[in-house]
Amino acid sequence: MVSFCCTQGQGDMGYARLLFDEIPEPDNFMWNTMIRGYSNNSSPEAAVSLYIEMLARGVGPDNYTYPFLLKAFDRQMAIEFGGELHAHVTKFGFCSNPHVQDALIHVYSISGEMDAARELFDKSPKQNSVLWNAIISAYNRSKKYAESCKLFAEMEELQVEPTMVTLVLVISACAKLKNLEYGAWIHRNIENCWIVPNLALQNALIDMYAGCGDIRTAWSLFENMEAKDVISWTALVAGLANLGQVDQARELFNRMPERDIISWTVMIDGYMKANRFKEVLEIFREMQSVSVRPDEFTMVSVLTACANLGAFEVGEWIRVYMERYKINIDVFVNNAMIDFYCKCGCVENAFDIFDKMQKRDKFTWTTMINGLAINGHGEHALDLFTRMLRTSVRPDEVTYIGVLTACIHNGLIEEGREIFSSMINTHGIFPNVCHYGCLVDLLGRAGQLNEALETIKNMPMKPNSRVWGALLGACRVHRNLEMGELAANKILELEPDNGAVYVLLSNLYAKLNRWEEVGKVKDMLMQRGVKKIPGCSLIEINGNIHEFVAGDCAHPRIEEIHTKMEEMGRELMLAGYAPDTTEVFIDISEEEKEDTVYKHCEKLAIAFGLLSSPAGATIRVVKNLRICLDCHNAIKLISRIYKRVIVVRDKTRFHHFSSGSCSCKDYW
């Protein structure tokens, strides 16, 4: 009866306990059964309490007790009780039992104490292949895949026969390492030894080949399988998606006989990695329409898509959803939420999450620092970086990009210089070409053009177009024609099709009233047939993303939008606005130029936002390019006229418009 009540997953431990309490003197076997019952019904704490009670009642544990007890531990329990229970094992003399050793290796591996796990393994007699599997599995769980492969080689030397499980583990390690050579070598050995792979091993092989980019072999294994399960399909879908072949992945996904939460998440993540964010939201809705519950893995991809689209309402909805359905909010989800809020311009919400997090990894700090930086809170970003240095989490090269960005957007020259040198001196991180780009940007904006150029000349690597682009931008602001031409030519050597360069260069000539050169640049552009990337603005209304390109007529409510634009135009004129057409780059009359800037996509999006949201609501727009001078002037006034906070995220930073001014202080 007790054993029945302790059935895995669907037991009734309350009833089991009632029965158990009626037994006058339960023996070892009964105690073990109860402990196993709690473990199998996800109550490892109750299992530990019962174990303590068992000892208190003078009943000695046996070989079975510890595997039952330890098997259900999560990380927290393992950290809390692992060492102590190991001491009990030693005291009661069960150290040499392989089942107990296995359980202890498991517990140490989930608490991250790989040295302790390894010590146990090293002390064991190495004949038993199951313990080899346990330690290799522990290394896989700790993401130390190279160590797994090393142990497999050792196993061969000592002539311990690998089992099917060993092969699955080591093939999986090869997949994670993207070591096709070693993986294929093992596969050949498997074939030479006439081992017939079972389903799990076949799946692991498909995953390995697909993950290493050898889709053909993966396909042929897949097609020759007698029986496939959902994992076989998912492994191949994931392989295609990770190679960027999202449409092929989707085709295969559609053919799947069944899909589980992982298959859906793989597909969603595939769209996310291909930057097809609107499709992420579409397939996410589709998944819900067939009643598949998302989990925390799914949410990370969906939140990332929301972040990139600026889909504030959808992201907020997801937060509520996660609360309601008790989705496990781990450090990955929190990091994604911080990024989401930052990319929607809500630094306060992001910081709130950051502040409440129990555990932060380097991504948490990096995301928050970068989020503060691009939103114009440079000082706060630097404070946070100082705080980070006091923790055990080490910054990496990406963290430094965020920190340098903070300095750039706030003109913090000295801080920036110091940080740049401390990268190498205190943290041993060598600046890459992006860091040099930041430094050039920092110096350039501050007007130290010669030093910026010197920096480029002394870089240990070849400067790329972004480095020269930073210099060109600075030359435009500080009107240095000679250096600007140099930078522009360097960029065009590297990227003859870079349309933005022509715009920056002609801006520079225009500012200096060199109209002849402006014309030459235009001719060059026309001759070379360079296409500018079309500007595009996104705005979310009621959870739907609306997309606008310049002069757009495709929107279903375009007539209302045009009426609103006309009204906006009149209000702007009354407020003293004059169109600024210096950044218009096509050969047309002044009147036509004014018409062009008037129809810029961010203005369309804002007009639509004013139309479709209640008075006083914040309007959030995401733009794929830099905001133009004219739009920047106009939006400042619009924020005052219509009493709205307008947040525009452009290609590199945020503009928070409110009461007629912008958070970037016109410095971007």
Place this chain on the structure above:
DNA sequence: TTAGGGTTAG
């Protein structure tokens, strides 16, 4: 009548 190792996702 009690025990061990495995494959897919951020």
